[in-house]
Amino acid sequence: MSAYTDKEMIKVSYYYYRKSLTQAQIAKKMKMSRQRVNRILKKALEDNIVEIKINNVDKYNVELENKVEEMFGLKQVIIVSPIDSDTLFTSLGLAAAQYVVSLVKKGDIIGATWGRTISEVAKNLSVNKRLEVSAVQMIGGLNVASKSLQADEIARTIGRKLGGESHILYAPALVEKHSIKDALMSDMNIKETFKKMEKCNIILAGIGELKEDTYLLKDIDRNENYKKYFISKNAVGDIGFRWYDLNGQPVENEYENKTIGYNILKNNKDALVMGIAGGERKFEAILGALRGKYLDVLVTDSNTANKLIKL
Structure with missing residues (x-):
């Protein structure tokens, strides 16, 4: 009683x-x-004498966001419900851009990798030059078809819109030999850019998937060899060409000493890492990144989020 x-x-x-x-x-x-x-x-x-109802919880995916946050120990999850697959990247980019603007403080430094979603974030940032927020290119240059997807262009766009400097990594993402990387890393300009990477407050991390038909590099021969190598190593995804498996474990590989850029998988700084990715093709890559605890914030779509909580 x-x-x-x-x-x-x-x-x-x-x-x-x-x-x-x-x-x-x-x-x-x-x-x-x-x-x-x-x-x-x-x-x-x-005893249900009092019932508290919060309107529009489902409309804004609030409950779903909370479930994913609790499941993977994330600081924040932002979920979009795009109309169709054609609007997915724009929806993700817009949501991430709005979150960045709400978060960023004057004088902050944003690091950015590369790819379509990160490009959409840069495009959708509102202009506020009074923030004096700088941007750093976190992965070397890539031979990709679209200029807007290139890491240097993304960093320039962010710096230009938020009134800060753009720190460009004047080196390729991948080189043929370890000795070439060593020579490039001894350059003072590149050293300075790496110092800026260490000062980032926020890192915008694109999550890449690995499938038989994944298109990574413009050079087809190199693309095929590189891709097949990591498939054989059971890699499912990458952040800035640092690869991991479905359990989130880094994949040891012969390209490690030929890759130029910040190693997000070994990140030991206080920067807030935002993973921005969605769609069925990227599910395993997103799951691996979450299991590896590489992200603080996830921006994804409702279908992916529902699949995550059903695991």
Whole structure:
């Protein structure tokens, strides 16, 4: 039997929710302790005497976001519901851009990798030059067809829109030999860019998937050899050409000492890492990144989020 009558629970709830009295005021009014008022309010919720309804929870994916946050220990999850696959990248980019603008402070430094979603983030950032936020290219140059997808162009766009400098990594993402990387890394300009990487407050991380038909590099022969090598190593995804498997474990590989850029998988700084990716093709890559704890924030679509929580 309940220690509180229905009348008591209804009256306390009425004062609290309808009349906006504090728990202390209710305690004084009803001649009881504040602790008793608190317990009555909790019991009223448990017994459905009080039902709290938050409108538009489903419309904005709030409950789904919370489930993914709790499941993977993320600081924030932002979920979009694109109309179709054609609007997916734009929806992800716009949502991520809005979050960045709400988060960024004057003088911050944003690091960015490359790819279509990160390009969309840069495109959708609102212009605010008073922020004086700089951008750093986190992965070397790539021979890709579209200029807007290139890492240097993305960094320039972010710096230009947010009123800061753009720190460009004047080196290719992949080189033929370890000795070439060593020579490039000894260059003062490249050293300075790597120092800026270490000062980033926010990192925009594109998540790449690995499939038989994944298109990575413009050079077809190199693309095929590179891709087949990592498929044989059971890699499922990458962030800035740092590869990991479905369990989130980094994939040891012969290209490690030929890759020029920030190693997000070994990130030990306080920068907030935002992973921005969605779509069925990228599910395993997203899952691996989450299991590897490489992300603090995930921006994805509702279909991917629902699939994640059903695991």
